[in-house]
Amino acid sequence: MQKNSNKFGNILTNLKIDALNEMQEASIKANQEHKDVILLSATGSGKTLAFLLPVLERLKADNKKTQALVVVPSRELALQIEKVFRQMTTGYKVTACYGGHLRETEENNLIEAPALIVGTPGRLGDHIRRGNIVTDGIETLVLDEFDKTLELGFQEEVGFIVESLPNVKKHILTSATEGVDIPEFLVLEAPARLDFLPEDGNTAPRLELKQVLAPENDKVDTLFRLICHLGNRSTIVFCNHREAVERTSKMISEKGILNTFYHGAMEQRDRDVALTKFRNGTVNVLVTTDLAARGLDIPHIRYIIHFHLPHTEDSWTHRNGRTARMEASGTAIVVLAPDEKLMSYLEEEQVSTIELPEKAVLPEKPKWVTIFIGAGKKDKVNKIDIVGFLSKKGQLKKDDIGLVDVKDFFSFAAIVRSKMSFTLELIKNEKIKNKKVKIDMAK
Template identity: 30%
Template sequence: MQVTTVNSAFSSLPLSAAMLANLDALGYAEMTPIQAQSLPVILKGLDLIAQAKTGSGKTAAFGIGLLSPLNPRFFGCQALVLCPTRELADQVAKELRRLARAADNVKILTLCGGVPFGPQIGSLEHGAHVIVGTPGRIQEHLKKGTLKLDGLNTLVLDEADRMLDMGFYDSIAEIINQTPAKRQTLLFSATYPAGIKQLSATFMRDPQQVKVEALHDDAQIEQRFYEIAPEQRMDAVLKLLASYRPESCVAFCFTKQQCQELVDHLGAHGISAAALNGDLEQRDRDQVLAMFANRSLSVLVATDVAARGLDIDALDMVINVELARDAEIHIHRVGRTGRAGAKGLAMSLVAPAEGHRAQAIETLQKSPLNWHPLSSLKAKSGEPLQPPMVTLCIGAGRKEKLRPGDILGALTGEAGLPGAKIGKIALFDYQAFVAVERDVAKQALKRLNDGKIKGRSLKVRLL
């Protein structure tokens, strides 16, 4: 019996020698399933709808695709990638820059809201080949005439379902109407709601469809389901945390109100938690995400819309405080843990009224759910659940030419703190966050407030 397999070597694709050498240097050994299925279609210039989640390698799929036909000598926008949030746009641009190292002088620019408009106009005047941005800000540049899309070859809609969740349908339609009719359109989405069908029917030419199996390897992620009475929900989350003591956990809620209730409930029991919802100002969102990524916040409580596009490595546990209304969203939530070879735990609380949702998940996973009684959770003794790190917020950022090395130097220089006690440093335009181990937090704060960073006294506070 002959088994046909998709060739997973990048060398099987019509790519330049320079691109293949760069992929090799970047450690791209072989194509992920989404790359193997979508790249042959993309490189033929066809329109594509790909159903794939974050972490599947989709950025490299459309990245290699849009860089291939690029003409570095023409300094106009030849490829546009629309993303739902600034974090995702930054991530995508970073990956594209790595992929573009093979070509001469390809300029990649991000255009997102939440940052000043003026400098973006200056950057656009110098010309850019690839633009990655959020729909609102791209629309503003088109209105002002600072961005022209008449030379566009490739349009990418990344996490299209999430852009629609956030109410961007009209903005996207307006942007597409200003692009040439003979462009290639690539649409990537984790789920396939009605809005996506409408988008593709209106704006795509005979799109090819690929879908990558999004189910998780049970060996990688252990799922457990607990039946609860609705009034037990908040305490059940406490029990799960006390029993498993994860260092980092995302708890999914349905509404902003439910998020806030849970944060208050956890806080009252000495557990550091913060809510991430769609209403947060960009500055506050940056702060919450930086604290969670640097391990100075134990529990991130989020709604589905707010959490999409989060790229968090080493997430120990996901808690579904309430089951998702859609089984595919459940799979998506659960897939945030157990990444990069580590084992993950996904715990779901199910009230009797949500029984049909549990049934839908069982049907989609084609295997019985793993039910446990709530009484089986036994609290482990020890300190209350506290994150290992604490975050210091510094009142200056990139715009003041601050670099991670400056912060590190101020903390470790001349008999300062040992480098091993300092964690992640995150820089934003007007503020910076540095994580330090809990036992040296006071010392670090004193050191930064008494000393100077880059020759200046800056305001530093403990978050």
């Protein structure tokens, strides 16, 4: 099983991975031997690399056309895949296209055809109709999380995309759940089917299941006490509706829990800020809808709290897939009001009950804060520039600077909370690459 780990040695080194896992090895082999492949594997098991490496094997350096297309259900998943491919350092150009991103920026990125394009159905269809994506060179089509991509509302657009690709020679479909029907417009030829899903289909073996019984139907106070009990650990709180997300976030904020919220109706920049703060540890609690149940590649999430019960078993599976990823452990906690019962697909003996202490003690504030910098990739600013700027002009040591996230037109950097005021005062009138930019606390 070491053959491909050796073959892709430099790429794995760039990704800080020692070796490919069994599922990734099987995917590479199946894609070498079969025209079409369906890969079923749990969220967090490494599916992205399991299809990107077979895609890479098919790319030709002397072909200047777009050669591969990856269709995904969310912008976050598109960005994650783009990021992984860039980190692989293959020499091939990649770009992501998704709703909420400036179309003009994407159009500029598409002028020189990327070898690989990753995107959401609506935006990809738009670019194809406008002629921004030339499809005749695309020979590999990947539908990642295809069960979600093909849900009602995406079918028509995905159908249009498939019909617009006249020369596809390989299909790769991936999913973390089984039982989805493959539509007729997706004509697969004797596809190889790889099933690496856990046998029970529900939970990874490293995932603990717990419940908290709220004394009243208004569960916010129980949620507050639960978060206090869990301490300063990375936690996602799932609600079923956008309005409930904002209301719940506000109510626990008023009780002293530092948190941020995230849902599909937010402006893209606000979504970027929320995810950046959660990813870099500026806040440890993210209140969200099922939008965050797929595609968010945030390591070390310790707790999943189902504040609202998931509508479906599929939703339950994907929510829980945010934790217990790869070799880590995690805990899924269901908060039950007096008139609520555990979902029918859970057996009571699987689930232990958490008894909350009477007195709630607020967790310590996180170590980090996030600053906003009004310059990004399009200003030729990269992570090294920002770290250098904060070190020299802001007098920060290496350990004082956390994750740096560079977007197209702005960037975020995590810095130690204790040095925030001093550093902001030092850098507020300084220039980055000879350009005066706005620098402030990220709102």
